[in-house]
Amino acid sequence: MAPLKHVERENPIIDASFRDFCASHGIQTVEDFLLHDLYELAAFAERQRNADRLKEGITFMLSLIELQCRPWLNGMELLEDLHRNKHTLSTGDKGIDSLLQGGFREGQVTELVGPSSSGKTQFCMQAAASVAEKYSARVLYLDTGNSFSARRIAQFICSSSDAALRQKVLSRISCQMVYDVYTMFDMLHGLEVTLRSQAQMNVNEDRLQLLVVDSISSLITPILGGSGSQGRALMVAVGYMLKKLAHEHNIAILVTNHTVGAGEGGRTKPALGETWKSIPHVRLMLTRDHRNNNCTISILKHTSMPAGHTVTTMTREDNTHCL
Numbered sequence: 037m038a039p040l041k042h043v044e045r046e047n048p049i050i051d052a053s054f055r056d057f058c059a060s061h062g063i064q065t066v067e068d069f070l071l072h073d074l075y076e077l078a079a080f081a082e083r084q085r086n087a088d089r090l091k092e093g094i095t096f097m098l099s100l101i102e103l104q105c106r107p108w109l110n111g112m113e114l115l116e117d118l119h120r121n122k123h124t125l126s127t128g129d130k131g132i133d134s135l136l137q138g139g140f141r142e143g144q145v146t147e148l149v150g151p152s153s154s155g156k157t158q159f160c161m162q163a164a165a166s167v168a169e170k171y172s173a174r175v176l177y178l179d180t181g182n183s184f185s186a187r188r189i190a191q192f193i194c195s196s197s198d199a200a201l202r203q204k205v206l207s208r209i210s211c212q213m214v215y216d217v218y219t220m221f222d223m224l225h226g227l228e229v230t231l232r233s234q235a236q237m238n239v240n241e242d243r244l245q246l247l248v249v250d251s252i253s254s255l256i257t258p259i260l261g262g263s264g265s266q267g268r269a270l271m272v273a274v275g276y277m278l279k280k281l282a283h284e285h286n287i288a289i290l291v292t293n294h295t296v297g298a299g300e301g302g303r304t305k306p307a308l309g310e311t312w313k314s315i316p317h318v319r320l321m322l323t324r325d326h327r328n329n330n331c332t333i334s335i336l337k338h339t340s341m342p343a344g345h346t347v348t349t350m351t352r353e354d355n356t357h358c359l
């Protein structure tokens with residue numbers, strides 16, 4: 037059960053005096069709120085010296101509980117949400133955009149799977165440049181392996197010959213190093229709090245539209261060892277948080293995953309196993325022919341397309357292939 041003190045991080049109105057007031061009515065946790073008569077509590081608050089602050093705190097707690105208990109959505113409401121909010125974002129590559137019917141879908145998690153040196157990081161940086169440039173959007177890049185390169189991103193910016201524009205695009209891309217799954221939880225939680233308060237204040241300019249995690253597998257693989265289920269539970273929790281962020285804030289999320297071993301028929305398969313498989317909405321497999329630098333992307337899973345569609349594209353050396 038979450039103690040009320042944890043909620044103070046989300047809204048300072050849940051301060052010590054609010055918590056003391058709640059404690060005097062036997063309310064110590066968020067769940068305790070559900071068991072109490074809140075009209076009675078509000079009536080008690082009315083008689084206090086700091087009535088306005090207390091009532092504001094109660095209203096906030098109610099909205100928080102409501103947020104956790106979202107009603108079921110029917111198919112019509114889901115379709116409307118899809119048309120109204122979930123647009124596609126160009127990946128920066130014409131062929132891949134056409135394969136994905138426009139690019140990454142906002143509100144969804146797209147996973148790029150590929151062996152080492154297949155070009156996953158290059159793809160992520162190209163996508164970051166494309167979204168920051170084409171949509172004047174903010175991009176958050178979580179780098180788990182020190183592979184982010186601002187210089188390489190600058191090469192992917194189509195208007196890179198214009199120094200002022202290039203600077204503008206680059207300034208919309210923030211990069212943060214994340215080396216373990218616990219830092220990742222803190223990061224995602226902080227991001228959720230920020231996005232929620234921005235939504236409440238209707239801040240819409242330079243909206244965060246793409247979140248990149250390169251790579252999710254290097255954060256999760258170290259906690260999966262052994263026979264315990266704790267690692268798997270943490271993995272599912274991270275996946276759930278990513279999906280929730282994507283859905284509630286209309287963000288396209290791109291994560292990378294490496295491949296392991298020789299699966300059935302001598303082929304490699306995505307790491308993180310069967311439990312992770314259900315997390316991403318879209319799974320793409322990237323392979324690279326090192327003789328001619330051709331990359332092939334094929335769909336392993338998609339919400340509206342059959343698996344197996346494929347596109348072959350060239351590795352970009354600079355920005356000469358801009359769309």
Ligand SMILES: Nc1ncnc2c1ncn2[C@@H]1O[C@H](COP(=O)(O)OP(=O)(O)OP(=O)(O)O)[C@@H](O)[C@H]1O
Nearest residue numbers: 150151152153154155156157158159188294352353
């Ligand atoms: N500046 C660059 N210009 C052109 N090609 C590059 C550049 N930097 C890297 N590459 C190519 O991209 C390849 C590596 O790709 P990348 O780092 O994206 O692979 P990856 O799939 O992310 O690998 P890993 O899983 O090991 O991190 C290199 O082998 C190189 O050929």
